[in-house]
Amino acid sequence: MTILQGWLQRFAILHSDNPKGPWGGGGDKGGSGSGDGSGGGKEGPRNPWSIPPAGRPRSAGPSALDEFLRRARGGGGGGGGGGRPPIPGAPSARALWLIGIASIILLWVVFTSFHPIAPQQRGVVTYFGRYAGTLDPGFRITPPSPIASVTKVDVQNIRTENFPEPGGPNLMLTNDQNILDLAFSVRWNINNPEDYVFQIADPTNTVRATAESAMREVVANMNLDQAMGAGRSRIEAEVQDRMQRILNEYKSGILVQGVAIKQAIPPQAVNDAFKDVTAAQQDAVAAKNNAQGAAQQLIAGAQGEAAQFDKVYSQYKLAPEVTRRRIYYETMEAVLAKTDKTIVETPGVLPYLPLSPGRKLPDADVVVNGGAK
Amino acid sequence: MNGSFFRNPITIGIISLLVLILLASTFVIVPETKQAVILRFEQPVGQPINAYKPNEQFGHTGAGLIARVPFIDRVVWVDKRVLDAEYENQQVLSSDQLPLIVDAYARFRVVDPLRMVVTARSETGVTEALVQLLGTSIRNELGNQPFKTLLTPERDKVMENIQTRLQKLATQYGVEIVDVRIKHADLPEGSPLESALNRMKTQRKQQALTIRAEGKKEAQIIQADAEAQAASIYATSFNQDPDFYDFYRSMQSYRRTFGVDSANPTAGSTSIILSPDNAYLKQFQGKR
Numbered sequence: 334m335t336i337l338q339g340w341l342q343r344f345a346i347l348h349s350d351n352p353k354g355p356w357g358g359g360g361d362k363g364g365s366g367s368g369d370g371s372g373g374g375k376e377g378p379r380n381p382w383s384i385p386p387a388g389r390p391r392s393a394g395p396s397a398l399d400e401f402l403r404r405a406r407g408g409g410g411g412g413g414g415g416g417r418p419p420i421p422g423a424p425s426a427r428a429l430w431l432i433g434i435a436s437i438i439l440l441w442v443v444f445t446s447f448h449p450i451a452p453q454q455r456g457v458v459t460y461f462g463r464y465a466g467t468l469d470p471g472f473r474i475t476p477p478s479p480i481a482s483v484t485k486v487d488v489q490n491i492r493t494e495n496f497p498e499p500g501g502p503n504l505m506l507t508n509d510q511n512i513l514d515l516a517f518s519v520r521w522n523i524n525n526p527e528d529y530v531f532q533i534a535d536p537t538n539t540v541r542a543t544a545e546s547a548m549r550e551v552v553a554n555m556n557l558d559q560a561m562g563a564g565r566s567r568i569e570a571e572v573q574d575r576m577q578r579i580l581n582e583y584k585s586g587i588l589v590q591g592v593a594i595k596q597a598i599p600p601q602a603v604n605d606a607f608k609d610v611t612a613a614q615q616d617a618v619a620a621k622n623n624a625q626g627a628a629q630q631l632i633a634g635a636q637g638e639a640a641q642f643d644k645v646y647s648q649y650k651l652a653p654e655v656t657r658r659r660i661y662y663e664t665m666e667a668v669l670a671k672t673d674k675t676i677v678e679t680p681g682v683l684p685y686l687p688l689s690p691g692r693k694l695p696d697a698d699v700v701v702n703g704g705a706k
Numbered sequence: 707m708n709g710s711f712f713r714n715p716i717t718i719g720i721i722s723l724l725v726l727i728l729l730a731s732t733f734v735i736v737p738e739t740k741q742a743v744i745l746r747f748e749q750p751v752g753q754p755i756n757a758y759k760p761n762e763q764f765g766h767t768g769a770g771l772i773a774r775v776p777f778i779d780r781v782v783w784v785d786k787r788v789l790d791a792e793y794e795n796q797q798v799l800s801s802d803q804l805p806l807i808v809d810a811y812a813r814f815r816v817v818d819p820l821r822m823v824v825t826a827r828s829e830t831g832v833t834e835a836l837v838q839l840l841g842t843s844i845r846n847e848l849g850n851q852p853f854k855t856l857l858t859p860e861r862d863k864v865m866e867n868i869q870t871r872l873q874k875l876a877t878q879y880g881v882e883i884v885d886v887r888i889k890h891a892d893l894p895e896g897s898p899l900e901s902a903l904n905r906m907k908t909q910r911k912q913q914a915l916t917i918r919a920e921g922k923k924e925a926q927i928i929q930a931d932a933e934a935q936a937a938s939i940y941a942t943s944f945n946q947d948p949d950f951y952d953f954y955r956s957m958q959s960y961r962r963t964f965g966v967d968s969a970n971p972t973a974g975s976t977s978i979i980l981s982p983d984n985a986y987l988k989q990f991q992g993k994r
Contacts, residue, residue, distance in 0.1 A: 461771040462737035464764035504892060508857050511906050512893075527764050531738045534787045542790070542811050546887035553857045583788045583813060583884060602903045606910035613914035617921020624925035628932030635936035639943035642954065649950055657953060664957040665986045668964040673977040676987070 445478035453489035455526040458482070467526055486526040491590055494519045494541050496548070504600055505549050511557035515597045517569075519544045519576070520590040528586030539585060540576075544592070547575040561597045569594055731776040738769045741784040741819040751779065754819040758786055784819040785829055788884055791836040797894060798845055800853040805898060808848070809890040812840050812872060818880025825879050832879050836872075840886070843871040848891075856891050864888070 449472050450456050456468030460481050468475075468483065475481040495518045497503035502514040521540055523529045533539055551571045555564050572592045580587045599607045649656045736742050742755040756768035774781065791812045798808045814836060816822045816829075826832040847868045848856075855864060869886040876883055893899045944951040964976050982990055 459738060459769070461769075462735040462740075463767065463769040464738050466765070505890075506857060506892060510854075510857065510902065512899075512902060531764060532787055534785060534789050538790065539788075539813070542792075542887070542889060545889045546811075549888070549890060550861055553861055554859055579885065579887070585788075599906065600903060603906045603910065606907040606914070609914045610910050610917065613917040613921075617917050617924070620918075620921040620925040621928065624928040628928050631932045631936050632939070635939040639939050642943050642951065643946075645954060646946055646950060649947075649954075653950075657950075660954065660957050662986075664960050668960050669978065669986070671976075672964060675977065675979040676982060677979055 442477045446474055446476060446481070448473045448475060448483050448485075450485065453487050454485045455488050456483040456485050457526050457530045459484075464527060464531070484530050486523055486529060488523045488526055491520050491522045492537075492540075494521070494537070494544060496541075496544060502600060505552050507552055507557045507560055508554055509556040512600050512603075513552060513557060513560050513597060514600045515548070515552065515560070516595040517544075517548060517572075518593050518595060519572075520593075521587055522590060523586055524588040525586030528584050530586075532584045532586060536585065536587065539580070539583065540587060540589075543576050543579045544572070547572045547579065548592075550575065557599075561599070565594050565597060568592075728776055732773050734772050734774060734781055736769050736772055738764055738767060739785065739787050740769075741786045741816065742772070743782045743784060743819050743823045744774055745780045745782055745823075746775070746778055748780075750820055750823065754784070754823075756786065757819055758815060758817045782823050782828070784816050784822060786816070788813050788815050789829070789833065790814075791833050791840055793837055793840045793844065796841060796844075798848045800848055800856075801850055802852045802854075804853040805894050806848070806853065806856075807890065807892050807894045808844060808888060810840060810844055810868075810886065810888045812836060812869075812886045813884040814876065814881050815884055816880055817882045821878075821880030832881060835879060836876060836881065839872055839875040840868075843868045843875065843886075844888075847871060856888070861888070 448456055448468060450468050450470045452470045454470060456473060458465045458468060458475055458481055460476070465481070473483075475483060496516065503516055504512050504514055507513050519540065529536060548568075551568050552560055555568065560568065569592045573589050576589045576592070580589065598604065734742070736756045738756070741757050744751045744755070755772055759767075791814060793808070793810045793812075796808055798806050800806055816832065822832055826835055847864060851860075851864055855861065865886055865888055868888075869883055872886055873883045893902050980987060
């Protein structure tokens with residue numbers, strides 16, 4: 334404020350010797366043209382609004398500036414203004430200056446004292462650096478800038494940190510000294526704006542470092558298979574818990590909303606070997622399935638055959654001799670009907686082969702039955 | 707001329723500028739996040755302003771507007787917040803001579819700004835010093851621990867020990883160590899990592915082989931069980947009359963062998979040379 338008042342004063346003085354100022358009738362205004370109206374500088378700017386708008390010619394701005402420059406060049410003789418011819422339109426130049434300055438101050442005050450706080454925000458207010466309160470959402474007013482300063486903090490926006498940064502694996506050691514490539518993300522927000530602003534030097538970095546440390550600590554207490562499979566939700570919960578404890582210890586004002594494991598896989602270099610294990614599991618299941626199928630087939634075949642035999646046998650028991658004969662003749666009939674037959678009368682006669690044009694295939698079996706030999 | 711000297715706009719401008727400079731160098735805003743030590747001719751004057759006290763309420767701290775003797779007093783700012791000293795990518799040997807790449811950090815707070823300013827001059831100085839000390843503490847602690855310790859709940863204890871060691875060394879700088887954490891403790895690139903990966907690979911290969919062999923074994927057992935069951939079914943059934951089974955089965959077999967069974971066609975044709983003595987041909991002889 335001191336600065337601004339100083340400036341006001343200074344500009345007022347610069348133009349105080351203007352012969353036709355709007356405050357010409359003012360009490361302490363000096364005589365026109367004499368150039369020693371410095372007293373008016375103190376009173377003049379108090380009432381800049383009283384100028385009628387009509388009294389402001391458009392050309393005033395440049396001419397006031399010109400005058401200022403001219404005076405500055407003139408070596409600053411206090412009475413130098415006397416010899417200068419009065420410029421038409423100059424009367425309101427000083428007023429313009431004052432209006433300009435006043436509007437800058439007004440703008441300054443408006444911009445630095447009115448704070449629209451959005452619903453997701455809180456405003457941490459300090460007076461000369463000292464904490465003076467927290468602004469809730471709404472349209473809030475504080476003293477202007479050099480006195481009060483407001484830091485707006487978005488407390489609802491949930492920030493996400495991804496690990497690793499895109500590209501490259503994030504290797505960590507498990508309890509059984511295996512190496513795991515684990516990608517995860519942490520969601521956090523601010524639950525205490527004052528702590529967030531005043532307690533931690535680099536919040537994002539703190540969250541990241543805490544997350545990495547907590548994650549490695551938890552994974553180091555698990556073996557690889559757990560970490561890749563069933564243990565994942567447990568890891569997430571434990572990391573969140575540990576992070577929150579650490580961040581509370583720092584009084585960071587940060588709330589960890591959640592930890593999510595995006596992928597937990599073996600490192601690239603050994604991935605094939607891991608896939609082979611999965612393949613082996615599938616193979617083993619496939620082999621068992623095949624065996625089971627074959628077994629079912631075998632048993633069903635046995636059952637079918639046994640059932641067939643049982644049925645025939647139950648009939649056979651009723652009339653053994655006849656049934657036996659019938660089956661014999663039927664079979665022989667079927668067999669012999671389809672084959673080439675040669676009946677050799679006398680024992681000891683060797684058949685000459687090929688015996689007949691009836692032979693169709695050169696390499697057919699020859700069955701010598703009964704006494705053919 | 708003397709009277710108008712002070713009315714000269716330029717003179718007035720210069721004077722007000724000087725006043726401004728004087729004001730600006732007299733009054734200083736101490737924010738909540740900073741502690742200030744005032745040095746007069748490089749000697750600390752009075753107590754530090756807005757010095758850290760545990761469990762302070764914001765708004766009731768030493769923060770605010772202060773005045774100093776302009777141009778003579780110099781303000782040294784010391785952060786009041788929790789700060790960070792990172793110890794990155796350093797190789798450390800564990801007690802079992804395993805090289806490890808360690809990333810660690812210490813979170814600290816300057817609790818005695820006066821001492822800090824006297825011993826380390828600035829925040830950067832104290833951070834650098836702490837990184838060195840952190841390195842020493844980590845080396846000493848991990849050098850006493852086998853690598854395996856880091857992969858157990860003991861890890862917490864190791865970090866605590868490092869913190870204790872570091873706190874002892876850091877007290878001289880007026881610093882309180884809030885926390886020490888190991889971010890990474892990994893095997894270095896090259897042969898240690900390679901061999902670990904190789905071990906993982908062979909472990910998995912062995913696992914895959916075992917699983918396949920196990921699958922095969924189970925398949926064989928299933929097969930054998932089924933065969934045994936089938937044999938028992940056959941035996942139960944056929945044992946009712948072994949003689950009839952022999953006859954019945956041979957009849958089935960003839961049908962099959964000589965290609966009569968249309969469901970199981972056989973290759974080739976058959977020529978049969980029969981003797982008239984054959985049982986089938988016994989009626990040829992016209993005997994009764």
